[in-house]
Amino acid sequence: xxxxGWFELPVYATLRAGCCPGAPPIELPQVLGSTCAPPGDAIxxxxxxxxxxxxxxxxxxxxxKNVSCLVETGSSLAYGQxxxxxxxxxxxxxxxxxxxxxxx
Numbered sequence: 001x002x003x004x005g006w007f008e009l010p011v012y013a014t015l016r017a018g019c020c021p022g023a024p025p026i027e028l029p030q031v032l033g034s035t036c037a038p039p040g041d042a043i044x045x046x047x048x049x050x051x052x053x054x055x056x057x058x059x060x061x062x063x064x065k066n067v068s069c070l071v072e073t074g075s076s077l078a079y080g081q082x083x084x085x086x087x088x089x090x091x092x093x094x095x096x097x098x099x100x101x102x103x104x
Contacts, residue, residue, distance in 0.1 A: 007093035013047025036069035
């Protein structure tokens, strides 16, 4: 899982969406003073899209935009991450998704 970094919670959200359709988004707190949305909704959307086996491009783009905001504002530490998405993280997530990560 170390190579997943920012994509660790989307893996969890994918597994959750696969076994528990209709589960609500993961609730993550707003970072005090941050103008960025907490990543819970973007993680949920990515997990559902992946579990459904559809095109995840738009969901990944939205998640990347959310992560970029968190990193740029210094809010990423609140979510256990230090820097931007590493170039290897998305391919690792896509490999997981390509193996039927959602279980459906």
